[in-house]
Amino acid sequence: MSTTRLLRRKPVDTLIAEAGGTGAGHLRRSIGLWQLSAIGIGATVGTGIFFVLTTSVPEAGPAVVLSFVIAAVTAGLTALCYAELASAIPVAGSSYSYAYATMGELVAFGVGICLLMEYGVSASAIAVTWGQYLNQFADLAFGLHLPAALTAPPGEDGIFNLPAVVLVALVTVLLIRGVGESAKVNAVMVSIKLVILVLFVAIGLTGFHAGNFTPFAPEGWGGVQTAASTIFFSFIGLDAVSTAGEEVREPRRTLPLAILISLTVVTLLYIAVAVTAIGAQPWQRFEGQEAGLAQILQDVTGQSWPALVFAGGAIVSIFSITLVVIYGQTRILYAMGRDGLLPRPFTRVSPRTGTPVWNTVVVGAAVALLAAVFPLRLLADMTSMGTLVAFTAVSVGIIVLRRTRPDLPRGFKVPFYPVTPVLSAGFCVYLVTKLHRDTFVAFAIALALAAVLYFAYSAKHSRLATPTPGNRPTGADTP
Template identity: 90%
Template sequence: MSTTPLLRRKPVDTLIAEAGGTGAGQLRRSIGLWQLSAIGIGATVGTGIFFVLTTSVPEAGPAVVLSFVIAAVTAGLTALCYAELASAIPVSGSSYSYAYATMGELVAFGVGVCLLMEYGVSASAIAVTWGQYLNQFSDLAFDVHLPAALTAPPGEGGVFNLPAVVLVVLVTVLLIRGVGESAKVNAVMVAIKLAILVLFVAVGLTGFTAGNFTPFAPNGWDGVQTAASTIFFSFIGLDAVSTAGEEVRDPRRTLPLAILISLVVVTVFYLAVAVTAIGAQPWEQFDGQQAGLAQILQNVTGQTWPALVFAGGAIVSIFSITLVVIYGQTRILYAMGRDGLLPPPFTRVSARTGTPVWNTLVVGAAVAVLAAVFPLKLLADMTSMGTLVAFSAVSVGIIVLRRTRPDLPRGFKVPFYPVTPLLSAACCVYLITKLHTDTFVAFAIVLACAAVLYFGYSAKHSRLARTP
């Protein structure tokens, strides 16, 4: 362990030992392979598909398909890195814990902040779109159109997104009841989500027009790259899998398998839906479209029932996505609190349900506020920024851990080492450079606030600082 305070590392053996407890204050191992895979798929598929096309297609045009490929390749490289680290360090906290073990406390704290952006902000972005599909469903089913001021994203005709707040409250209550129960509910919701996306592809292809792919890249390569940067936040489900490290049975085997299963399923569905959507609707019509995929089905068929079914399924699916990302956020706060970098209440676990109730309430309140009043585009880009920085740290962490702990048991090793982690980090940094300027401004503000918290509280209360 480094003697320099900012570079002090948490020993891997200590991380694993802390995760292995079974007494009061410990998370419970109640999640199996398919439930964990469902968590990864649930956090990923819907995030990118239900609304990202309305922001990325105007940037890239039909070439958004290439944007998805770029994002998927980057996510795939990082998934391999996550699989190795998750099998070597099967603990709660995801890339925060990995950074603490490999690059030191200050870097770990910064990664933790990026994960707060990744999960908390993405939950807000996802919750915002729930109101759009709820409005579409009520309009088609009951001929009741909810006022845009209370359902549309702020900055797009909305003032206060009430359905988003309601959604976050419901998810918070379910998570407080217990993770095992939440994982079972999520698995059912993921099945519904995949079914309605299959419906979209099957119906949407009946209106497929090859001419919609011309011109293919109206905004050039720059548009493709910018869209890829925005789309990348859709792959946060891979990270969500690793946040469950302390609640998974047989984690050295289960974690890497679940990560790879999630990646394959997600990539196939993303590309299928993107190609179908572009083929069914001219790219110019995506800009600002509310509940876009449901609207495409209505336009293709000239009937309301496909759009009604899809909107209903989207309501359920977005619920599951929000459930998973808020779950991941609470576990990261738990890990940071246990290390002394956050105040003691963040380490409290309910003796009855085995869940961190305080964390869940804090995250739920913060997510609800962001979803209610912030523009969707900013939320999406901030999520991408946090995700890409965290993923970069994981890629570098692979190299560091191979050098510092070559003896550590690993259930999975990345192929073509060290090319794979280096290429993964390079791709992440490249996509970061393509984000919008206002995203960097917002990120700088977040980092400044984080620095105040770290040097004002965390550095003094760190458990490693108190360790002889």
Template identity: 70%
Template structure:
């Protein structure tokens, strides 16, 4: 029967069996109308291991590594290498928890779906809002910087720049960011056409990004000076922690793998492997780039340095071609990251729409392309508007906070699911349980503590929005609100 008290409504959980049945097309949520508002069409399983790993790598290796050293090295000095290790350990502990949850609950929705199955509807909705802010706001923030790198490439290659009025947020002589709008439009066009085409484009771009970063490492090593590593920790251990909090932004995206749960072939095996592969590749590249960079340039020269990696290569080689290579690399990187981030947001909205947390139209899937077309268009309009009219620093405030909260919830979910459903089939289990999930929670809390005050103010605004939407709409339209006696199970073909 439907829950009667507020507390029981907030704590009601969605059975894992129901989540999996919906993803496989074996049945609809309790009380859903025939077709579930989706004409009986489900997401298609078309993504393999390499393509899924590329989604994780592509979502993670983005603009972060291209600019994060300019803010992290002044905080930690050469010990920024330890900051990368600390951020990587946090991401790694959480990635192991994600791997277990993804193998046990191979559905779309990432930590939103995991929280719904383990911690209840209220927490799940809050996590869903965190993810929407993480994906939507970070997509806009990433798209904003596309104009900068595009202008740099045009300037170096053709001596031409996009007019200032069309390359930034309103104010200071700018009207709106036209390149950001075009970027979001191109990505939404790809996603509407189909996931298979999108992941192929992303896989190719990931390969290019890896080659460019390895090229930087190869060039920077030739200018390596051991004296640049001393003093190693000029600002103490506190500086290492502060830098790690900002560097964590560079690891955001590993959870994008888990948003593709319903479109992956053999998900119980493929998803854990893809998460671990993504983590290993990203961590090795980041540490190599950081070590090569601080070894090639004194740490006190990083502050305020624009296009830092390109500048280091230019200083070592004495030529201008490195800046052009990195401009091209950044253009490709930003496109790839924005593609994966917008993809992830549409799949989270899909899951929330299917559960009644948002209007049913968010869960509609095109019978021709197998993609949530209306959902993608709405996301594109929202992300495009933010990217075109809101400054970059405003957009970036909440991303790390939302991600760390979502990561913590997944780690808690592993513990809860082990206790409540110990016999649930799992394609991967967290080693050293429960030490790993507890450490993950602790490391996430430590990094949250190091965030700036503006981030917490933005988080408070997101919390207010979540409360208003949940109590104004979601709690009354939840599929779990409808009495089971009124539910009609409808068998549909997952075509």
């Protein structure tokens, strides 16, 4: 296969034209600014904050606050890059579509596989923790304690995570009913989530002890770096905004605004929760702690009601996160199927609900399987790996698109170009190098399987292989 075929790019005008279609077979534009911002916040706040402290604090100690700052800076730089690309190419598919327009088909396919890890695997990791908070709520409210074998993360006393499977099934049904309805439900859930986390900060600060921050970095700078790589998992939802590019009203204005609103809310809330949690509980107690934030409230107040309220809020919050992340995954598969890189069923859209039903069912089944049987840490690290690689592609894509299509209308431009995208890519690569070794092994296996799929099916069925007049690929060096 020639290098030219591997590097063929999908014209930006074609991507935008396809996204502008209406009627059967096309997604519907039904999402406004605040609903879209709620999607970004809903996919991000809580994605990791409800459980990531139990794995990252033992790695970094109180200096985990610095780990959050490092992860936030990386996410912030990348969010600016996403804002520009989303305003210039307002289509479904997120960084997969951006890579297809800027770096070529093979790179785009690889990014698509990374997004499968980012969204599909992260949805599994999120769903795993639902059982822990469900158990906490049932214990506090009714004195019931579900068996750990069916509620704890696999590999941590758990064997089969039944609540995770139930959660994914409920989310799948809601998404099949329609994106407008799902967005409204999500907006309500996000409001509840924000209230619950603000409640945690307000109550947790009453038990704040400055002495808990000494020693500040017991595991040294290496621990801070490792924790930052794990914590980055908590910022993955910011790019979920861009997966809705074809279902947003006034996308060139709405997409970048929603990304920046989501980033601001997420960063401020995460750092506040981390500082409060460390101040309220010695760092040594975080390791292996189930439903950790709810337990902190119970310990601080000596009463069960704050923990009960928080556990209930966490149940709602995790439902919201799972909903948005699975939604994002289905839209990426839809974009890949439309380009011919995945089989035709992935392009089917229900004429009644305007949703890709087949994608939703397939993603739901895969997410439920992973959540039911795979260890939580591996799921979290695989998500971070996929996210960081996809974010790097977006940062590079900004530079490529500025050079190849300087005339393209943009609703937002990255400040301090080209420093910002270069720093964004550099931070992402830096965090990748700090992930655990077994994550690289799993990532290599995933890429090998992806290569088999691409050369056996996708390269032959790509729509760019038999282009129409409006869908002719651009070569590696053709603007």
